Amino acid sequence: xxxxxxxxxxxxxxxxxxxxxxxxxxxxxxxxxxxxxxxxxxxxxxxxxxxxxxxxxxxxxxxxxxxxxxxxxxxxxxxxxxxxxxxxxxxxxxxxxxxxxxxxxxxxxxxxxxxxxxxxxxxxxxxxxxxxxxxxxxxxxxxxxxxxxxxxxxxxxxxxxxxxxxxxxxxxxxxxxxxxxxxxxxxxxxxxxxxxxxxxxxxxxxxxxxxxxxxxxxxxxxxxxxxxxxxxxxxxxxxxxxxxxxxxxxxxxxxxxxxxxxxxxxxxxxxxxxxxxxxxxxxxxxxxxxxxxxxxxxxxxxxxxxxxxxxxxxxxxxxxxxxxxxxxxxxxxxxxxxxxxxxxxxxxxxxxxxxxxxxxxxxxxxxxxxxxxxxxxxxxxxxxxxxxxxxxxxxxxxxxxxxxxxxxxxxxxxxxxxxxxxxxxxxxxxxx
Amino acid sequence: xxxxxxxxxxxxxxxxxxxxxxxxxxxxxxxxxxxxxxxxxxxxxxxxxxxxxxxxxxxxxxxxxxxxxxxxxxxxxxxxxxxxxxxxxxxxxxxxxxxxxxxxxxxxxxxxxxxxxxxxxxxxxxxxxxxxxxxxxxxxxxxxxxxxxxxxxxxxxxxxxxxxxxxxxxxxxxxxxxxxxxxxxxxxxxxxxxxxxxxxxxxxxxxxxxxxxxxxxxxxxxxxxxxxxxxxxxxxxxxxxxxxxxxxxxxxxxxxxxxxxxxxxxxxxxxxxxxxxxxxxxxxxxxxxxxxxxxxxxxxxxxxxxxxxxxxxxxxxxxxxxxxxxxxxxxxxxxxxxxxxxxxxxxxxxxxxxxxxxxxxxxxxxxxxxxxxxxxxxxxxxxxxxxxxxxxxxxxxxxxxxxxxxxxxxxxxxxxxxxxxxxxxxxxxxxx
Numbered sequence: 001x002x003x004x005x006x007x008x009x010x011x012x013x014x015x016x017x018x019x020x021x022x023x024x025x026x027x028x029x030x031x032x033x034x035x036x037x038x039x040x041x042x043x044x045x046x047x048x049x050x051x052x053x054x055x056x057x058x059x060x061x062x063x064x065x066x067x068x069x070x071x072x073x074x075x076x077x078x079x080x081x082x083x084x085x086x087x088x089x090x091x092x093x094x095x096x097x098x099x100x101x102x103x104x105x106x107x108x109x110x111x112x113x114x115x116x117x118x119x120x121x122x123x124x125x126x127x128x129x130x131x132x133x134x135x136x137x138x139x140x141x142x143x144x145x146x147x148x149x150x151x152x153x154x155x156x157x158x159x160x161x162x163x164x165x166x167x168x169x170x171x172x173x174x175x176x177x178x179x180x181x182x183x184x185x186x187x188x189x190x191x192x193x194x195x196x197x198x199x200x201x202x203x204x205x206x207x208x209x210x211x212x213x214x215x216x217x218x219x220x221x222x223x224x225x226x227x228x229x230x231x232x233x234x235x236x237x238x239x240x241x242x243x244x245x246x247x248x249x250x251x252x253x254x255x256x257x258x259x260x261x262x263x264x265x266x267x268x269x270x271x272x273x274x275x276x277x278x279x280x281x282x283x284x285x286x287x288x289x290x291x292x293x294x295x296x297x298x299x300x301x302x303x304x305x306x307x308x309x310x311x312x313x314x315x316x317x318x319x320x321x322x323x324x325x326x327x328x329x330x331x332x333x334x335x336x337x338x339x340x341x342x343x344x345x346x347x348x349x350x351x352x353x354x355x356x357x358x359x360x361x362x363x364x365x366x367x368x369x370x371x372x373x374x375x376x377x378x379x380x381x382x383x384x385x386x387x388x389x390x391x392x393x394x395x396x397x398x399x400x401x402x403x404x405x406x407x408x409x410x411x412x413x414x415x416x417x418x419x420x421x422x423x424x425x426x427x428x429x430x431x432x
Numbered sequence: 433x434x435x436x437x438x439x440x441x442x443x444x445x446x447x448x449x450x451x452x453x454x455x456x457x458x459x460x461x462x463x464x465x466x467x468x469x470x471x472x473x474x475x476x477x478x479x480x481x482x483x484x485x486x487x488x489x490x491x492x493x494x495x496x497x498x499x500x501x502x503x504x505x506x507x508x509x510x511x512x513x514x515x516x517x518x519x520x521x522x523x524x525x526x527x528x529x530x531x532x533x534x535x536x537x538x539x540x541x542x543x544x545x546x547x548x549x550x551x552x553x554x555x556x557x558x559x560x561x562x563x564x565x566x567x568x569x570x571x572x573x574x575x576x577x578x579x580x581x582x583x584x585x586x587x588x589x590x591x592x593x594x595x596x597x598x599x600x601x602x603x604x605x606x607x608x609x610x611x612x613x614x615x616x617x618x619x620x621x622x623x624x625x626x627x628x629x630x631x632x633x634x635x636x637x638x639x640x641x642x643x644x645x646x647x648x649x650x651x652x653x654x655x656x657x658x659x660x661x662x663x664x665x666x667x668x669x670x671x672x673x674x675x676x677x678x679x680x681x682x683x684x685x686x687x688x689x690x691x692x693x694x695x696x697x698x699x700x701x702x703x704x705x706x707x708x709x710x711x712x713x714x715x716x717x718x719x720x721x722x723x724x725x726x727x728x729x730x731x732x733x734x735x736x737x738x739x740x741x742x743x744x745x746x747x748x749x750x751x752x753x754x755x756x757x758x759x760x761x762x763x764x765x766x767x768x769x770x771x772x773x774x775x776x777x778x779x780x781x782x783x784x785x786x787x788x789x790x791x792x793x794x795x796x797x798x799x800x801x802x803x804x805x806x807x808x809x810x811x812x813x814x815x816x817x818x819x820x821x822x823x824x825x826x827x828x829x830x831x832x833x834x835x836x837x838x839x840x841x842x843x844x845x846x847x848x849x850x851x852x853x854x855x856x857x858x859x860x861x862x863x864x
Binding site: 103 | 485
């Protein structure tokens with residue numbers, strides 16, 4: 001756009017020479033692939049099961065025994081042989097002598113043979129010989145001279161109310177796949193099989209800093225021309241939700257030397273580095289300058305997406321660095337699309353990226369762009385249809401709509417407005 | 433079902449007299465309402481913003497200043513008066529003297545008057561007098577005798593690239609409502625406005641214990657007739673995910689005195705008590721006996737739902753007690769439907785219950801029941817339609833399917849199987 005007739009000393013031209021305007025965009029998917037190729041899994045640790053919630057299993061787990069591992073009664077009642085009830089009817093009560101009482105957690109004292117029964121509780125171990133449990137409500141009792149008989153006047157099919165060994169799980173069955181995220185259901189399974197510690201990948205320690213002379217600490221009074229460093233705290237929450245351990249390094253002024261020191265220190269001491277700010281085309285594009293200086297290997301410095309096209313990814317000695325836009329909306333999206341999957345990959349997840357669904361666009365979306373837009377949106381279920389409403393203010397620097405979003409609506413490159421009702425892809429935000 | 437001709441000494445009849453069979457079921461919604469009437473909010477505490485993730489705001493927050501609080505440049509370029517470009521065209525470059533350079537975070541040194549311009553960065557404060565920012569790419573520079581002029585050959589509309597004061601938020605606007613859950617977006621907003629500590633309700637301390645002589649510790653070797661106490665750890669994960677602080681008190685044998693001591697101790701020391709086991713109709717229904725003994729006020733001891741119909745709720749001295757079924761599936765559902773909302777209400781949430789959506793049933797569901805069934809299921813998006821697949825094994829004691837579920841499919845009382853494709857209500861599980 002700069003005039004070819006302009007002076008040689010034009011600031012714009014000299015920036016052209018720097019390559020600041022000449023960034024080559026790659027697609028969001030290509031950026032994700034480039035990153036994934038450099039992800040190194042975190043080291044392993046063994047954690048107690050009750051502290052493992054949210055982590056990812058580093059090894060598959062198979063069943064060390066069947067479940068149930070004994071024949072389990074599904075009812076309170078009487079364990080006996082079904083054949084003994086062959087003649088039972090409403091006119092004919094069959095009486096069997098009760099020779100045992102088996103509460104939960106006890107083992108039977110007697111094998112059951114024809115003519116005998118054992119009182120048994122729900123969940124207790126069915127005695128050998130018995131092939132049915134008759135529910136308590138179908139029985140009556142008679143006691144004489146210290147001996148007890150149970151009376152039943154119905155036939156009951158063999159096997160009724162007995163859960164066979166291994167019904168749910170056979171010994172050696174795969175219980176949980178490597179990479180499974182550990183939630184309540186996984187804990188239930190692991191605890192059932194006595195797996196009281198689990199191997200997981202460590203939580204990556206993620207250094208966070210912001211760049212910008214305009215930045216105040218969150219606790220500082222507001223001042224003309226200044227804004228508070230909200231991005232660092234927002235990123236910390238996103239990184240914690242992704243499973244990482246956020247380390248807040250604060251904010252630095254727009255000075256290349258400060259940025260170099262901060263970045264090198266962060267790359268040395270932490271597993272992953274995320275910065276916000278200092279990537280836009282301008283006089284103080286310090287993260288850009290740093291990456292271009294060759295001290296780190298640049299993976300990309302432009303992505304064909306809005307917001308956040310000037311996002312930069314780089315690697316040094318196997319550690320990844322993300323320089324996200326300083327605009328809150330762009331910073332948020334960059335973290336969800338790039339940083340979150342990286343953290344999850346480092347932790348061994350098999351489901352790295354935000355889950356993708358389809359929904360109907362809830363209102364017209366008029367912005368057109370040659371890049372893919374990730375528009376913050378809100379999902380509603382209306383008459384069985386999933387509707388995604390784009391936020392009304394969605395400029396990259398509009399921060400107030402982040403909180404009301406539970407999805408990113410993917411607007412592909414288009415030259416036409418999208419009508420309400422159009423089917424769109426949405427990425428579900430998982431921290432809501 | 434017991435024969436009217438049975439002996440008076442029948443165990444079943446004597447249990448009838450105890451009221452064990454005569455429980456009056458209330459609906460799940462009625463149970464939730466009864467509980468909600470007894471919930472007492474936790475006490476307040478002030479926490480640092482970066483530690484507030486997942487908590488609920490105890491007070492609404494309004495904006496202490498507008499945002500932006502200064503006229504902000506949306507571009508790198510030059511701030512000037514739009515009227516000065518009235519004659520600009522591709523044939524006529526307008527030259528304005530550059531009298532200031534305003535990086536982000538600095539305040540302008542000069543007011544801009546006709547004939548002058550200031551170099552300005554994206555995000556920097558627009559100087560008084562200027563009413564437009566012309567983007568860098570539309571400009572050229574000329575320097576002579578230490579003075580600098582910027583040349584522009586287009587007209588630009590007034591206001592272009594300047595974000596006015598208060599565009600996003602006016603002073604006094606409601607930023608966040610009391611009860612809002614604090615996620616990344618909320619943190620961004622609060623940090624932007626300098627809210628570095630927030631008032632929240634304390635995390636309730638939730639005592640968890642299991643009852644059952646059959647229970648082994650998770651680390652113990654398996655033994656005939658025994659099972660491991662998986663429910664306590666599963667509940668701990670569910671309670672932590674709901675926002676509570678789980679306190680594991682372990683397992684006790686089926687002895688009324690032990691249960692009484694455990695329950696009374698738990699009610700005295702913690703904010704909420706959740707037990708699993710000891711509620712089914714049987715000889716060892718100790719939690720039922722305890723509640724019937726009058727030491728606590730019973731709210732309900734049967735809910736018209738499957739699994740978990742024998743769930744019991746009670747209150748003592750304003751503290752709530754939930755005695756959930758010992759069956760893993762029933763325990764899981766009871767915690768999601770009753771305990772999770774209670775914890776969130778204690779923490780000041782405005783959205784207590786699992787969010788409800790509609791989906792198509794992914795396969796036929798044949799079980800019929802006079803109670804509402806909460807069937808564990810998995811959501812899939814197929815061709816823009818949300819499909820809910822019921823777990824294949826969904827007996828209340830089948831534990832392996834919990835982990836594969838991300839919703840509960842609500843099957844209303846019905847006497848007919850539900851065909852695949854039927855629209856059903858689903859409750860989204862939020863810990864996945």
